[in-house]
Amino acid sequence: MEPITIKPPKPITLQGIADQAERAVAMMTEIRSAMLAPTARKSPPIFNLSQLAAMCGIEKGSLSHRMSRGDLPAGRLNTSGSRREFSLAEARTWIREYRRDGLRPAGAEAVTIAIGNFKGGVSKTTTAVTLAQGLTLLGHKVLVIDTDPQGSLTTLFGILPDTEVEENDTILPLAMGSETSIRYAIRPTYWDGIDLVAAAPVLFGAEFALPARQTQEPGFEFWRVLDLGIDDVRADYDVIVIDTPPALSYTTINAFMASNGIIMPLPPNALDFASASQFWSLFADLTSELITKRGLSKSFDFIHVLLARVDSSDAASNIVRQWIGSTYAEKVLPVEIPKTAVTATTSAEFGTVYDISRYDGNAKTFKRARDAYDTFVSYIEGSVRSVWQQQAAAARGQ
Ligand SMILES: Nc1ncnc2c1ncn2[C@@H]1O[C@H](COP(=O)(O)OP(=O)(O)O)[C@@H](O)[C@H]1O
Ligand SMILES: [Mg+2]
Numbered sequence: 001m002e003p004i005t006i007k008p009p010k011p012i013t014l015q016g017i018a019d020q021a022e023r024a025v026a027m028m029t030e031i032r033s034a035m036l037a038p039t040a041r042k043s044p045p046i047f048n049l050s051q052l053a054a055m056c057g058i059e060k061g062s063l064s065h066r067m068s069r070g071d072l073p074a075g076r077l078n079t080s081g082s083r084r085e086f087s088l089a090e091a092r093t094w095i096r097e098y099r100r101d102g103l104r105p106a107g108a109e110a111v112t113i114a115i116g117n118f119k120g121g122v123s124k125t126t127t128a129v130t131l132a133q134g135l136t137l138l139g140h141k142v143l144v145i146d147t148d149p150q151g152s153l154t155t156l157f158g159i160l161p162d163t164e165v166e167e168n169d170t171i172l173p174l175a176m177g178s179e180t181s182i183r184y185a186i187r188p189t190y191w192d193g194i195d196l197v198a199a200a201p202v203l204f205g206a207e208f209a210l211p212a213r214q215t216q217e218p219g220f221e222f223w224r225v226l227d228l229g230i231d232d233v234r235a236d237y238d239v240i241v242i243d244t245p246p247a248l249s250y251t252t253i254n255a256f257m258a259s260n261g262i263i264m265p266l267p268p269n270a271l272d273f274a275s276a277s278q279f280w281s282l283f284a285d286l287t288s289e290l291i292t293k294r295g296l297s298k299s300f301d302f303i304h305v306l307l308a309r310v311d312s313s314d315a316a317s318n319i320v321r322q323w324i325g326s327t328y329a330e331k332v333l334p335v336e337i338p339k340t341a342v343t344a345t346t347s348a349e350f351g352t353v354y355d356i357s358r359y360d361g362n363a364k365t366f367k368r369a370r371d372a373y374d375t376f377v378s379y380i381e382g383s384v385r386s387v388w389q390q391q392a393a394a395a396r397g398q
Pocket of ligand 2: 124126148152153244
């Protein structure tokens with residue numbers, strides 16, 4: 001066989017890389033507008049009567065009966081007049097009415113949950129968004145904070161980090177000390193019940209600002225910036241979900257220190273298992289330096305390991321599942337998120353299972369994924385409610 005000849009390489013200059021970056025950003029803008037046209041914004045799902053009844057935990061008949069009272073949103077008939085439809089906001093009004101007992105009690109405040117694992121691609125961001133969406137479908141109001149400069153979570157909300165996010169939309173001013181409450185950065189999203197603090201590459205600046213302030217400002221505790229920053233809004237939300245970057249960075253430590261609980265998505269394969277062990281060792285070393293050695297303390301109300309992106313055809317995953325079980329024991333949630341093609345279709349590429357109103361693929365595949373996320377969300381709601389109960393009891397002076 002003839003040897004393959006390759007043209008002598010031309011050096012790629014930094015300008016060349018800058019040009020290429022510009023083309024990639026332009027392509028993202030084009031994809032975004034094509035996918036989300038004509039409004040160039042994502043739109044939330046709509047619900048029919050059966051879906052609404054299921055979400056309220058009642059029969060369709062009871063729902064129609066209740067509708068005749070006229071005190072809850074009646075939705076509207078679709079264009080062909082064959083079906084009644086409810087917007088997400090309308091559905092949530094119904095859900096809040098029927099799930100009153102499950103909502104945040106007086107005296108309780110937002111429970112903050114960080115999604116962490118310093119490996120990329122383990123589904124941290126997907127977990128953060130589905131959790132937030134799932135909780136709103138149970139009637140809760142959620143603030144989502146993106147602390148990953150890559151802004152993947154921000155993108156899932158239909159916002160382009162490179163062109164649509166300014167420094168003031170992110171936690172950077174908090175990190176730099178020019179703001180003390182996160183309120184300035186909060187924006188509503190296309191999803192009723194979810195507000196967002198976005199992220200963009202400028203947020204890399206926090207990795208310089210925080211250590212610099214640590215050496216310059218006496219008494220400054222770099223790891224408490226976010227914790228103190230959200231104090232002002234804890235009463236406004238039921239849950240605050242923080243997505244973290246794939247690194248144990250200054251920002252990530254802030255996310256954990258601001259949290260009541262941690263969820264670690266963990267695919268059952270050997271490399272991810274090894275990486276997770278390193279994560280906890282590093283976490284223990286760091287917190288011992290920062291917290292314990294200074295005579296301070298920090299405790300978490302819960303830590304959950306979520307088996308994620310589980311490939312049922314992968315025989316090796318059974319062994320790793322056993323390792324995970326013996327290592328993390330009761331911290332492992334009794335639910336697995338299957339590796340699924342549901343969000344791999346073009347229309348849902350920048351969305352989650354909860355964004356899909358009607359799935360064009362196999363109905364069973366969709367149901368399996370959706371059920372797994374529903375179960376996951378209800379376990380987390382259970383953890384959240386037990387924290388609320390403690391807070392409410394403390395507020396009553398017990
Ligand atoms: N259950 C799943 N099945 C198949 N692909 C998934 C699943 N969860 C996430 N993904 C995909 O895996 C990739 C990484 O997920 P992401 O949530 O961005 O992870 P991370 O935030 O940990 O880097 C994305 O392309 C995402 O769409
Ligand atoms: Mg991510």
